[in-house]
Amino acid sequence: MYNPKDIIDVIGANVRMTRNPFGIPKFLVNSWHQDLHPPQKGEAMLFTGLMYQFVPYIETSTDYLARFEDSDWSQYLRYARYMPGYLSGLGLALLTPGSQKRKYNAILQNIVRILAASRVSFFYRPELDDYSGVLLYDLGDQDAFVQHARYVAAKLKKAGIRKLITVDPHTTYALKVLFPKYVEAEFDVTPYVELINLHSHNGTRRVTLHDPCFYGRYLAVSDTPRRVLSNMGIDCVNVRNSGSFTSCCGGPAESISPKLSDQIVRKRIDELKSTGEPIVAMCPICLGNLRKAGANVEDLANVIAAGING
């Protein structure tokens, strides 16, 4: 296990300097929309919170953290906060394979296709799409979270944004629950899954859903993806720990202790595999962590988009 203070100091410094936890310049992280040209006008703004875009970088950084955890080298992490965030961020960006970045960008592109096919009126403005700061909150760095959340909320308010469509449970929770509570910023926040209105009777597939903790418990929206899949002709085979009693994938521990994260995800994979059906996730952190441990997992957006195309 790493010293939490070292991790918190590095992440806090990166968010202060670059507005994201890895220090990577935003134009390098947020490129998924460039070839797709999503609508620029509509009722609600698509707000990705950059979480799907971060997953390839999380994989690279946790791979390095796993190599040095509990070794004599781990104590040198404390000096990382003295390195300018954008320098370490550029290094991380160079070490991260393009194929991984394209894989996670494709999920966001599929979400745009799903919203368009569901006739949802939405638009995307990349300059307003920022990281929510939720990791700072989870790590207990409340001052840094509040400071960053104020920055994000003020930008959205200044642009006159009131309705947001989110794509992951962590950003959804931050905007829906934490922003009103801690920075008095109220937005009308809807996860994209709740807006899907697609029907297909061609499918005869069965899948096992891994409910993320923030959808299963904190936001209690586990029924929605099951209904959406059912409308697409896809049945869900539940494991015992699902819905509001879902089991964590271990992802939240991956920066502090990759070993602990690995122990927890392996237990969860065993349970998910027990049904014998393909595993589907709907959170970038869960998806990345389950895949990193060797599970064959697909994102919900890819499954639904395949249904549209098929």
Place this chain on the structure above:
Amino acid sequence: MARIETAFIEDMKPFGEDVAAACFNCGTCAAICPLVSDHFPRKIIRYVQIGAKDRILEHSRDLWQCLHCGLCTQTCPRGANPGEIILSLKRYVVANWRRS
């Protein structure tokens, strides 16, 4: 030996919900926690109740093993919100680091 300071629950108020006093130490949280580690979080909540600040700071690393998954809060029979207590303690410890 830990020194008992019942006023500590008051000191914790700026850092989160005031719910630690509701806990009756049944251990449901420790049984359901995916960490299954040394009576976590039951033991550390007991430290809050008796105001064992030194013990909390001594075991502060344990707080960051918490996944914030919410299973303990979902199953707590007293509505003591163990997950929120752990998050409040993280904030307390971070504030302590920043002060020192």
